[in-house]
Amino acid sequence: MSDDADTDRAVVKTFVPTYQKDEWKRHADDLDMSQSEFVRTMVQAGRRGFGLESGAGESANRAEGPSDAPDPRGDGLETRLLDLLNSDEYLSWDRLVEELAGDFEDRLEETLQELQNENRVQYSGRRGGYTVTNDGE
Template sequence: MPDEESTSRTAVKTYVPAYQKDAWQSHADELGMSQSEFVRTMVQAGRRHFSEDETVAATRTPQPKPTDGSQTGEGGLADRVRGQLSSAGALTWDELVAALTDDIETRLEDTLDELQEENAIKYSGREGGYTLVEP
């Protein structure tokens, strides 16, 4: 059992664009969550994709082995669907698609910006899109 010090609460502060905060608040409202609860839940869900800490591993319900070839391992689509449904209850097809792909445009834009800053890619109107920068 965790000791009192390890379960005490502390604030975490971050800065995001206003449109992103608004989107998070809207999504939190749809799920009946506070914004803090929403961000905390999404961060924990995202962390599972990268590595599983002892607390998550100890509380995780073992999933049956796939028999149909579907991806159910750590960070797999089946796990992500289960996570969305466990926090939201019932979701329509469109709501599930939105929840699972919610941040892809922002992530892509951020990645493209980073790659352009590193001079690894460039946007070329002449070539009709992004291209690799030749060394």
């Protein structure tokens, strides 16, 4: 795949009821995002939530292992960073960390919850942390 293919943009059109568009606009404004950035982010988040494939040979949670994808570092950070930087002229270091860390924190919380539901991990308030259980083996 050429470098140009990684940065090419395409228009996607959809039709939603006016009230929904207004709601999305308000939410995007609250998050200081453009409408395009908001919709793109929500679609990608939904795809991860459904465990859908995110691209050729890549799992939705690419941190699980290496892939043959154009981003060999594995977690799509480069793509997510470029998406953020395309939304505004300049973003501070703190804002970039906040935007990117939030995604990781959500994924971490979801994964911990799944592991607890499977009884593979447990939390101990008394000991102040998580540990692997013997029951989940």
